[in-house]
Amino acid sequence: MVLEAKIFDVVLPSKVFFFETDKTIFVTEEDINQLLRMAFLNVSCIQLFMMYLQKHCEEKIEGSSSIAFLCPTIISQIGNDKELNNEVMKYVENSLYQMKNAGIVLVPFCQEMHWTLIILCPLVQEAYFCDPLSKKRDVTFKYLLQGAFRGFKARGGYTLKSGMSLKWSNLECPQQPGSTECGYYVMRYMLDIVRHYNQNITDYNKWFGSKKAYTVEEVDEVRDLWDTYLMTNHF
Template sequence: MCPEMISETMLYSDINRVLLYMSQSMATLSSKSFILCPYFEKRHWILLVIFLAKSQVYIFDSMQKKRNLMIKNQLNLAFRTYKAQNGKSKGTKLNWIAAQCPQQPGSLECGYYVMRFMYDIFTKHRDSQDLTTDYSRTEPFSFEEINEVKEFWADYFLTNSDVNLAS
């Protein structure tokens, strides 16, 4: 899901648009194993990974602490809407799971950690049936691992951008 569409700021400014976006995204992406949702709240990036088939949301938080995520109620409501639109009333509650994941050493690395989580899930765990078990790493990412994802993103942007950076 687009981080701008599900951000804390959007939730405050146009909650109905966010709910519609989330339920439509679930319907559109229902055949996928996971829906990756980079989420920004209170100056911190977190990755939410929705596993529709099991009605689960994994929370990948590189500064793991007790959080009352603003998006939680809205995502639960969007999930119920998605299920109702598909004629299913059973299992309309999401199970929220705090994933064990690498913890950032400082206070500014959360965005890079979210990008690395997405990269690892997509490349190593895309067929997982249980990210709690399969994604068991807890030590911080190395400088090289963070640089790898930075370079991957920069290469992707430069190759797929419609912007002509030379002009």
């Protein structure tokens, strides 16, 4: 690949990530080199792939508004800072209120240099957690997203009660073989989910159903789609 620029400006539309205004991120030559080397991916790489998925949904999926995305930069601020946590809750609550018809909401989440995927299903009050390297983790994000969901339901005129809670489940999903593949696996999870939705497969337990690692070809497909989207839309 021959690069003519070291930095690519990528606009994140407010309508996709539910910002107040559009935001700009930067994809650098180093980001691209990391992708080529299968190194750990930073958030800009994940966001760029989410932009590809959004475009794919608009072109391929009838009623594409049933799939929505939350910004991983904002979500990944969840931690020990109470003020930041409150900002994340407010962002999620406002976003859910704007995407009232969304069947699934894809939420990549980075914690301690490891990417996982949260799948919110607000219409059926369910949430799923996909971890490419399953182990016991801090579950602060569950309580915060639960609070945001209850706030969203209250704004819709629902009476808050125990039945308004999200039901959380861990999905059995492909497991990474090494230490740096988590970002690629999360991108592949999202790609598989979008494709299943395109085929009207809404049984979440059928999205993966195995812990077997992705093949080299399945991971390479994600990298190729990422590269093609960048070169086609931002080069």
